[in-house]
Amino acid sequence: MTTVSKSSPDGQLGSEMTGETVPYGEALIEVEGLKKYFSQSGGLLPGISLDTNQFPPISVGEERVQAVDDVSFDIRRGETLGLVGESGCGKSTLGRTILRLLEPTAGTISFKGEDLATLSGEDLRTKRSEIQMIFQDPQASLDPRLTVGQIIEEPMRAHGMLDDEGREARAKDLLEKAGLDPHHYNRYPHAFSGGQRQRVNLARALSVNPDFIVCDEPVSALDVSIQAQVLNTMERLQDEFGLTYLFIAHDLSVIRHISDRVAVMYLGNIVELAEKEELFENPQHPYTKALLDSIPVPDPRETGARGVLEGEVPSPVDPPSGCRFRTRCPRLIAPEAYDWDGEEWKRTRSFMRAVKRRTFEPMPAAEIRAEFFGGALPQGEPGRIVEEAIEFIATDHEAGTQTSGQAKAVTDEAGTERDGPTVDWEQATDRLLEAFAERSICARERPAYEIESAHGTGTHFTACHLHR
Numbered sequence: 171m172t173t174v175s176k177s178s179p180d181g182q183l184g185s186e187m188t189g190e191t192v193p194y195g196e197a198l199i200e201v202e203g204l205k206k207y208f209s210q211s212g213g214l215l216p217g218i219s220l221d222t223n224q225f226p227p228i229s230v231g232e233e234r235v236q237a238v239d240d241v242s243f244d245i246r247r248g249e250t251l252g253l254v255g256e257s258g259c260g261k262s263t264l265g266r267t268i269l270r271l272l273e274p275t276a277g278t279i280s281f282k283g284e285d286l287a288t289l290s291g292e293d294l295r296t297k298r299s300e301i302q303m304i305f306q307d308p309q310a311s312l313d314p315r316l317t318v319g320q321i322i323e324e325p326m327r328a329h330g331m332l333d334d335e336g337r338e339a340r341a342k343d344l345l346e347k348a349g350l351d352p353h354h355y356n357r358y359p360h361a362f363s364g365g366q367r368q369r370v371n372l373a374r375a376l377s378v379n380p381d382f383i384v385c386d387e388p389v390s391a392l393d394v395s396i397q398a399q400v401l402n403t404m405e406r407l408q409d410e411f412g413l414t415y416l417f418i419a420h421d422l423s424v425i426r427h428i429s430d431r432v433a434v435m436y437l438g439n440i441v442e443l444a445e446k447e448e449l450f451e452n453p454q455h456p457y458t459k460a461l462l463d464s465i466p467v468p469d470p471r472e473t474g475a476r477g478v479l480e481g482e483v484p485s486p487v488d489p490p491s492g493c494r495f496r497t498r499c500p501r502l503i504a505p506e507a508y509d510w511d512g513e514e515w516k517r518t519r520s521f522m523r524a525v526k527r528r529t530f531e532p533m534p535a536a537e538i539r540a541e542f543f544g545g546a547l548p549q550g551e552p553g554r555i556v557e558e559a560i561e562f563i564a565t566d567h568e569a570g571t572q573t574s575g576q577a578k579a580v581t582d583e584a585g586t587e588r589d590g591p592t593v594d595w596e597q598a599t600d601r602l603l604e605a606f607a608e609r610s611i612c613a614r615e616r617p618a619y620e621i622e623s624a625h626g627t628g629t630h631f632t633a634c635h636l637h638r
């Protein structure tokens with residue numbers, strides 16, 4: 171049987187063909203300023219939008235989904251970089267753009283010092299053998315009409331690698347290495363379980379002797395009991411074949427199992443990147459902390475009172491300025507335009523969040539002041555702004571003392587029209603956000619800081635202005 175290893179003369183392609191080597195621990199992939207925007211093609215007239223607040227009310231311009239926006243990091247030879255984040259944050263798009271399955275909008279992707287973003291034609295085709303991808307759904311990615319042997323041999327054939335006999339021997343060897351019986355060579359995918367099918371995918375990816383594999387949620391569709399077995403096989407194959415993985419998952423326990431370093435993604439940006447232990451034991455970004463706090467704990471006494479993420483992820487068509495997490499962030503930094511004393515900012519921030527999310531019932535002004543500010547509003551201008559916001563939502567304001575727009579004619583049960591207070595959450599929210607949230611450094615500048623690690627010796631990147 172042919173022995174497959176990175177040094178095997180039969181295992182052509184991959185780095186052997188090009189003769190390039192990158193020492194272990196050095197950057198194999200360097201991503202710099204990578205962007206991937208998708209054009210929005212929806213509606214009757216794509217690209218044309220109606221805005222009655224402007225003249226002319228029609229504008230022609232493309233709305234673009236900023237799926238990956240200005241992302242930079244490297245992946246070192248032999249390591250597994252875990253990429254984690256909520257659904258829709260851009261993980262798959264990033265993985266596919268690195269592989270050039272999607273055209274980058276901007277930025278560079280350097281693989282062994284060569285920019286993949288500019289390669290095309292034959293050069294790109296050759297490089298593709300060095301970079302492979304494994305997808306989440308092993309069922310969908312295996313052609314049901316082909317035998318397992320044909321499936322594994324297909325990439326070798328496409329790259330003109332080995333003769334028929336050599337390909338068969340290599341396919342059988344790879345089946346065994348991936349934890350399957352080589353006698354399964356002539357079977358069809360439907361005869362296999364989900365875990366076995368993912369092993370077939372692994373064997374196929376390895377057939378062209380790649381250096382780098384993007385693994386997009388490779389175990390998410392598998393039973394938890396099977397997940398660990400497949401992950402262990404992936405680790406073994408990584409050692410044996412000298413592989414480098416970008417491992418995409420939303421499940422933090424899977425990321426913790428397999429990664430050496432972890433990158434956390436939120437709304438198209440990488441918000442934190444550190445060695446695994448450092449990230450799990452010393453997370454610095456409020457988003458990472460919220461993600462870690464929301465890991466389900468297998469404890470029946472657990473009440474569910476964890477720091478789960480509040481609010482919706484904003485649209486990637488029009489993401490927030492500065493820090494993209496700021497609209498959901500519990501640690502939003504105080505705007506420097508005002509002087510804050512003691513607890514004033516914390517209280518104002520909690521009040522602003524509660525108003526924005528309408529988490530309390532409208533009540534008289536004094537009760538709002540008591541509940542959120544212990545009776546004493548912040549000093550000076552911030553206090554006046556808070557008072558204005560309270561007036562919009564208080565239930566006990568007399569007509570005439572209210573800010574314009576708040577008093578409105580209402581009809582009582584007897585059918586008599588009289589002036590009464592109305593609650594205007596929107597105005598209150600706008601007043602607070604405009605005065606405080608939009609003036610925070612979190613809204614004005616995009617954060618990027620390197621801090622000292624408490625665990626290990628690696629660098630710790632965090633995109634949070636709390637480290638300014």
Ligand SMILES: Nc1ncnc2c1ncn2[C@@H]1O[C@H](COP(=O)(O)OP(=O)(O)OP(=O)(O)O)[C@@H](O)[C@H]1O
Nearest residue numbers: 208235237256257258259260261262263264420486
């Ligand atoms: N072909 C496309 N056209 C337009 N928008 C797209 C396209 N592909 C992805 N998007 C959008 O880009 C954003 C990022 O999607 P992506 O699939 O990369 O996220 P993800 O983190 O991998 O999510 P999931 O874990 O659910 O796959 C989403 O808002 C998504 O709707």
